[in-house]
Amino acid sequence: MTATSQPIGSSLFRYFVFSIALALVGNLGARMLLEANIGPSWIAIAIAVAAIVPLTLTAYRFRRLLSELDELLQKVVLEGFATALVVFLPLAALYVNLRSAGVYVPRLDPPDILMTPALLVLASLLLAWRRYR
């Protein structure tokens, strides 16, 4: 275990945001190709899949970083993710249920779907961090 006094995951969060942005660019690219009917559809699929690679690598890096944090920081990260999950799951369930029940709910685009958990995790980490300061 190596102690770190850097702000929790600050560099990692930048990677996450960058990776999500790349995933969204891939999403945009795939949609544009399909809508413009340019080339075979497998190119759009390849772009859509390739755009996820940085996010996957960042998630793997996160796992490694977690094991390098000291015990308090691990607890903060765990509490942050738990809080984000506790908020996100009911909200997501409410959204799909209301939508299924025919209630008008705003349509969620890929950026909303990808950014909501990321922002929730950030907010939850900051809250958990404040608790121990």
Added chain:
Amino acid sequence: MEALPLKNRLRALRSERGWSQGDLAERLDVSRQTVNAIETEKYDPSLPLAFKIAKLFRARIEDIFEPE
């Protein structure tokens, strides 16, 4: 299950030796934030870390940490 709140003498022990929080953190191989959180009693260390602290100060765990 509510954890038993602990109070500790870490700040006093550290000050006696003239160490900063950073110095102590380095000796314990944890972050300065962890030392601060333990001293302000916002965080109770794990048993291995408590043993490490006790060993560093050549004291028993119960001489440093005690239930409120």
